[in-house]
Amino acid sequence: MPSTHQVTLNAPLDMHLHLRDGEMLNHIASASAKTFSAAIIMPNLVPPVSSKEEVVAYKKRILSAIGQEDFTPYMTLFFKPSYDKAFLESVQNEITAIKLYPAGITTNSEGGVSGFDVEELRPALEAMAELNIPLCVHGETNGFVMDREAEFVSIYEKLATAFPKLKIIMEHITTKASVDALEKFENLYATITVHHLLITLDDVAGGMLQPHLFCKPIAKRPEDREALLKIALEGHPKVMFGSDSAPHPKHAKEACGCAAGVFTAPIALQLLVELFEKNDASLENLQAFVSGNAQNIYGVTPGNKKVLLEKKAFKVPADYKGVVPMYAEEEIAYSIKEITHG
Ligand code: DOR
Ligand code: ZN
Secondary structure (H helix, E strand, O other): OOOOEEEEEEEEEEEEEEOOOOHHHHHHHHHHHHHHOOOEEOOOOOOOOOOHHHHHHHHHHHHHHHOOOOEEEEEEEEEEOOHHHHHHHHHHHHHHHHEEEEOOOOOOOOOOOOOHHHHHHHHHHHHHOOOOOOOEOOOOOOOOOOOHHHHHHHHHHHHHHHOOOOOOOEOOOOOOHHHHHHHOOOOEEEEEEOOHHHOOHHHHHHHHOHHHOOOOOOOOOOHHHHHHHHHHHHOOOOOOEEOOOOOOHHHHHHOOOOOOOOOOOHHHHHHHHHHHHOOOOOOOHHHHHHHHHHHHHHHHOOOOEEEEEEEEEEEEOEEEOOEOOOOOOOOOOHHHHHEEEE
16 A cells, blocks of 8 residues: 555445443444444344344344444344344344354453254254345364364364354454464354464564453464464455454553453554555555454445545553553554544
């Protein structure tokens, strides 16, 4: 991307976002709603969003929290093996995808799946394939923390083979092993966060511990980050931007027992523009990564928000209503200059 000092992104999409609920939702929703046209909203509330009534009510609360912003929440349900075709048909118009968590693997995932028995999952996953509802997956085992994602690849392969018509999105991939799997199976897709394109484990724990960079999956090795960067920068058609922006109150992060999650929503697009420019990747590829690929994969047509960014230093605030963002109080190279619709 030439350093033209101004870049316009059309209809940016965040295909993996935590908006939370209650006061937190009201505080942080606008950070995403301002700059993105739409986002896939994660269902890991307490209790998880797992019925039609809950998803409809949660969408209402989100729309009320974003006020006048032109932003579409693409809703998801928390996967349960007991979902049957009649239920999925009844809820299909309210959701864009269903999110599967392995039991207990991350924040509020206790009610997730254990065992990954294909026959147990078959009725729900076949119905989803028939109804063309994508399955988003948090792909980690409960093994050694650095190996969890690579170990999960065999489960992705099992699911991709058993359900060839099911669109499976490998969420927030962090390893070369996942990038390799993506290339091997037609029905595997992936989201990548901006923080996993920028940091490795060294940034989290190589020096003084950085709680605001601690997330799940944990950032991995330099060669993993390189593999992620390569497919993001080339605008690989099976890869979408998904921030996994996951706010927690400052006291829950700066604590003994730090909550997992990096809050990037207010600076994600600025960081992506800087990253693509630094790596000489084309604006066309960035546009594919932040919108075009997701439109093709999910078959969605978002509202046409245009975000104009300029190369002008932006000092990231220390916090957004009690939530500390990535790079708090540091300068990043790009700022948002103007947002238009049309
Ligand atoms: O770091 C994370 N935070 N990873 C997840 O999978 C969940 C998320 C959250 O909800 O806080
Ligand atoms: Zn997440």
